Amino acid sequence: MSIQDRLDELKLKLSKTPVNKGTEKERAKLKANIAKLEDKKESHESKISGKKGLGYGLRKSGDASISLVGPPSAGKSTLLNKLTNAESEIGYYEFTTLKVIPGVLNYKGAQIQILDVPGLIIGASKGKGRGKEVLSVIRNTDLIVLITDYKRLKDVKQLEQELYNSGIRLNQQPPLIRLKKKVSGGINLLTPLKLDLDEDTIKELFREYGIANADVLIRENITIDTLIDFLAGNRVYIHFIEILNKIDELSKGELIKIKKDFPKMTFISADKSWNLNRFVEQLWNNLELMRVYMKRIGKEPDRKAPLIIKIGSTVDQVCEKIHKEFQKNFNYARVWGKSAKFEGQNKGRHHILLDEDVLELHFK
Ligand SMILES: Nc1nc2c(ncn2[C@@H]2O[C@H](COP(=O)(O)OP(=O)(O)O)[C@@H](O)[C@H]2O)c(=O)[nH]1
Ligand SMILES: [Mg+2]
Numbered sequence: 001m002s003i004q005d006r007l008d009e010l011k012l013k014l015s016k017t018p019v020n021k022g023t024e025k026e027r028a029k030l031k032a033n034i035a036k037l038e039d040k041k042e043s044h045e046s047k048i049s050g051k052k053g054l055g056y057g058l059r060k061s062g063d064a065s066i067s068l069v070g071p072p073s074a075g076k077s078t079l080l081n082k083l084t085n086a087e088s089e090i091g092y093y094e095f096t097t098l099k100v101i102p103g104v105l106n107y108k109g110a111q112i113q114i115l116d117v118p119g120l121i122i123g124a125s126k127g128k129g130r131g132k133e134v135l136s137v138i139r140n141t142d143l144i145v146l147i148t149d150y151k152r153l154k155d156v157k158q159l160e161q162e163l164y165n166s167g168i169r170l171n172q173q174p175p176l177i178r179l180k181k182k183v184s185g186g187i188n189l190l191t192p193l194k195l196d197l198d199e200d201t202i203k204e205l206f207r208e209y210g211i212a213n214a215d216v217l218i219r220e221n222i223t224i225d226t227l228i229d230f231l232a233g234n235r236v237y238i239h240f241i242e243i244l245n246k247i248d249e250l251s252k253g254e255l256i257k258i259k260k261d262f263p264k265m266t267f268i269s270a271d272k273s274w275n276l277n278r279f280v281e282q283l284w285n286n287l288e289l290m291r292v293y294m295k296r297i298g299k300e301p302d303r304k305a306p307l308i309i310k311i312g313s314t315v316d317q318v319c320e321k322i323h324k325e326f327q328k329n330f331n332y333a334r335v336w337g338k339s340a341k342f343e344g345q346n347k348g349r350h351h352i353l354l355d356e357d358v359l360e361l362h363f364k
Contacts (some may be wrong), residue, residue: 020337032208062111063308069120070147073246079270109306125165135166149246170240191218239286290355316349334360
């Protein structure tokens, strides 16, 4: 029996299993087996085609990367050209963009790579088109922007499903689970919460993934699916923004109606440059980046060239980003700005910086 036959069989069985407390353990087992087979199929197929992780031979560059996806002719190329230095071909026909085109958006001193990724189509996660390659590009970016127009609003849910099927979790945090494997003693479950899932079901899922002995700390009300995500270990958690383009073609009444049905969507006209500033600000906020101005002793910092780093980073992480030697030889830092109680305050390596802080490093 092929992997696919086995998968179809299990999926049929799952669809016939009623959803209630009594069938929880059975459903958990079925779902785990389905997830494992999907992963097995995936690695099997990529072995056959001999393809490695990143498709299209693309390299990451800049401080962060964004993938721009959506149905053909939604306006991906138009938007990319408005936001970046890229020259992405704009066409009246579908499938004008056959390869991924990168551009760089310069914003607040950061260089943000935006990739025009055309091939995310319905069926991509099953390998339709160059689906697998396309998904592996998307997987490696920091933010996904899905662009559509009023004619293709119904595609949104399906494209989200394609991303989900390929192990990409949108606007979701990794499950709050800590696992410490042991050699004996069974599964020892610890949680400060009252969980909806039965302890038995949870243990069964761990066993399905070959973990028989471990201390497990669970700090959120997990579901079968989020626990499988954790156990599978190859899921990625990426920020996600949905935009509706071509609002210049809509009446006020039509817009109001769509806004009601899709409250989370951002409305733009790439062609007319409507709402693009707000949209770029939204990109920046979702990337969760901040600026740190490095200062040499006795000199003014260069405010045009910030170091771009994740929000919540420490002095130590800044050192690491600049040079390993900096991290090794660090003595203390002086900090100006929002995270300092007074100008030029002395801080240690674990100090958490805030946006637009000025940082002066002192070494041993
Ligand atoms: N009315 C209108 N047309 C747009 C807008 N943005 C893009 N278009 C048009 O939509 C068509 C497809 O655009 P393109 O950027 O090539 O879409 P892509 O296939 O997603 O890259 C072109 O004819 C564009 O001129 C917009 O904001 N308003
Ligand atoms: Mg295009």
